[in-house]
Amino acid sequence: MEEIALQMKGITKEFPGVRALDNVTFSVRKGEIHALCGENGAGKSTLMKILSGVYPHGTYEGQIVVNGKDVEFKSIKESQDAGISIIYQELALVGEMSVAENLFLNHDLMRKKVINWNKIYVESQKWLDHIGLNIDPQTKVNALSVGKQQLIEIAKALTKKTDVLILDEPTAALTESDVDILMKLLHELREQGVTCIYISHKLGEVMALADTVTILRDGKTISTDPIEELSEEKIVTKMVGRELTELFPYEVHPISDENILEVKNYSAFDEKGKKITDDVSFVLKKGEILGFSGLMGAGRSELFINLFGGLKGKTTGTVLIDGKETTIRKPADAIQSGLAYVSEDRKRYGLVLGMDITKNTTLAALNKVMKMNVIDAAVEVQRAEEVTRKMKLKAPNLEVQVGKLSGGNQQKVVLSKWLLNNPKVLILDEPTRGIDVGAKYEIYKIINELVHEGVGIVIISSELPEVLGMSDRVLVMADGTITGEYSREEATQEKIMVSATGGKKR
Numbered sequence: 001m002e003e004i005a006l007q008m009k010g011i012t013k014e015f016p017g018v019r020a021l022d023n024v025t026f027s028v029r030k031g032e033i034h035a036l037c038g039e040n041g042a043g044k045s046t047l048m049k050i051l052s053g054v055y056p057h058g059t060y061e062g063q064i065v066v067n068g069k070d071v072e073f074k075s076i077k078e079s080q081d082a083g084i085s086i087i088y089q090e091l092a093l094v095g096e097m098s099v100a101e102n103l104f105l106n107h108d109l110m111r112k113k114v115i116n117w118n119k120i121y122v123e124s125q126k127w128l129d130h131i132g133l134n135i136d137p138q139t140k141v142n143a144l145s146v147g148k149q150q151l152i153e154i155a156k157a158l159t160k161k162t163d164v165l166i167l168d169e170p171t172a173a174l175t176e177s178d179v180d181i182l183m184k185l186l187h188e189l190r191e192q193g194v195t196c197i198y199i200s201h202k203l204g205e206v207m208a209l210a211d212t213v214t215i216l217r218d219g220k221t222i223s224t225d226p227i228e229e230l231s232e233e234k235i236v237t238k239m240v241g242r243e244l245t246e247l248f249p250y251e252v253h254p255i256s257d258e259n260i261l262e263v264k265n266y267s268a269f270d271e272k273g274k275k276i277t278d279d280v281s282f283v284l285k286k287g288e289i290l291g292f293s294g295l296m297g298a299g300r301s302e303l304f305i306n307l308f309g310g311l312k313g314k315t316t317g318t319v320l321i322d323g324k325e326t327t328i329r330k331p332a333d334a335i336q337s338g339l340a341y342v343s344e345d346r347k348r349y350g351l352v353l354g355m356d357i358t359k360n361t362t363l364a365a366l367n368k369v370m371k372m373n374v375i376d377a378a379v380e381v382q383r384a385e386e387v388t389r390k391m392k393l394k395a396p397n398l399e400v401q402v403g404k405l406s407g408g409n410q411q412k413v414v415l416s417k418w419l420l421n422n423p424k425v426l427i428l429d430e431p432t433r434g435i436d437v438g439a440k441y442e443i444y445k446i447i448n449e450l451v452h453e454g455v456g457i458v459i460i461s462s463e464l465p466e467v468l469g470m471s472d473r474v475l476v477m478a479d480g481t482i483t484g485e486y487s488r489e490e491a492t493q494e495k496i497m498v499s500a501t502g503g504k505k506r
């Protein structure tokens with residue numbers, strides 16, 4: 001394993017107003033799993049985009065050596081030809097096309113005059129089996145959850161000649177069972193001699209998977225160490241530059257007797273009339289943090305997107321907000337009645353990437369910055385500054401387009417936007433996905449502040465430690481219905497998993 005697969009030396013990359021990378025050194029041995037860690041905006045994705053030719057030679061300073069030879073990639077294609085495949089933090093599949101078409105897009109099999117679809121489907125099935133995903137290759141990618149799409153991206157990378165596989169937060173959108181599939185896959189690939197560079201904010205995974213860890217902070221290399229010399233705590237300390245003593249700053253707090261949200265016998269159907277939510281009843285108290293746990297596809301997001309007026313199908317049952325029966329037909333109704341929903345899929349629902357940070361944060365709260373029906377620019381900027389400072393957003397200034405921020409900082413903008421709206425009920429769907437440890441801590445602190453003000457909070461999360469660490473009460477869903485309910489004291493990982501996998505209806 002001592003042979004060097006690749007080296008990046010003295011890499012410096014500047015964007016207008018930001019030095020994203022400052023004289024970075026990065027060296028990866030052949031056949032190892034090398035984790036790249038650092039806070040949001042540390043420069044991880046940028047470094048990998050340089051390695052994979054997204055930022056071509058000439059747009060950065062420094063030197064790249066692959067298999068002992070200097071390389072100057074001028075395009076993604078050139079790095080691919082050298083055996084380097086990258087899977088981006090942002091999904092890059094074509095939703096309207098089938099899984100098979102996506103897998104072999106730009107592949108020789110697709111470049112034939114007469115395409116042999118049979119062969120493509122058979123090949124696709126092989127790759128799907130290889131990654132342990134049980135779906136039909138003719139399924140449209142749109143119909144798959146974010147997590148499944150992520151696995152398809154990995155299969156797609158593997159269809160090419162790959163010596164070095166770069167995964168930029170591959171598990172951010174995956175549930176525990178899919179993470180297990182991926183871990184197994186990566187171990188197999190290591191056996192086969194594939195070198196893997198792995199970016200993740202989930203340090204438990206890093207500890208379980210990596211052979212070596214490099215840490216970046218503010219665009220600089222802090223260290224490269226073998227995993228044996230590290231622990232989660234040591235990695236965190238190096239990442240944030242100080243010690244972080246607790247991960248979940250849960251505070252015992254008063255919970256009111258009043259219901260802020262009450263859902264009774266609520267069922268929902270998709271546009272074709274198929275039931276997606278089945279007779280769900282629950283209450284949320286003022287000042288309560290209610291965790292929603294369950295496996296991917298359990299129907300948690302669908303339930304809340306529907307309650308928020310985001311889907312078109314029929315619904316039955318009753319919804320009371322702050323004691324008043326409420327009919328919500330579209331998201332504007334929901335916002336009007338005091339609901340806020342922070343989506344798990346920030347690209348699709350959360351942000352306008354071409355707009356600047358200020359405009360994005362005030363988008364859902366225009367009434368807070370309007371004066372006589374005109375947006376008061378000064379107030380708008382002031383509110384945006386307050387809330388983004390609270391979130392510790394890392395950006396050169398608030399006029400930067402949101403599309404130019406690092407993944408985790410984009411998530412902070414989404415949260416800022418909804419916090420500005422002063423909601424009565426705040427629904428957070430995977431709120432800390434892709435967010436670094438320091439920022440996670442800040443989000444939990446903000447949740448604490450909000451419940452003290454009487455806001456009711458729903459946390460939908462696939463991270464069991466997060467659900468257990470922050471919730472006053474936990475509900476578990478499976479197959480569109482509630483299958484378990486536990487108080488903070490009762491809840492354990494084991495009980496939740498039992499309810500999530502075929503537990504009985506409550």
Ligand SMILES: Nc1ncnc2c1ncn2[C@@H]1O[C@H](COP(=O)(O)OP(=O)(O)OP(=O)(O)O)[C@@H](O)[C@H]1O
Binds near residue numbers: 043403405
């Ligand atoms: N296209 C761009 N234009 C301008 N600035 C950019 C661009 N891409 C990245 N940056 C800036 O470069 C810095 C490093 O960003 P990068 O995306 O590499 O961070 P990261 O370590 O991947 O963070 P995260 O964990 O949030 O994904 C950030 O300050 C970011 O705002």
Ligand SMILES: [Mg+2]
Binds near residue numbers: 408
């Ligand atoms: Mg990134």
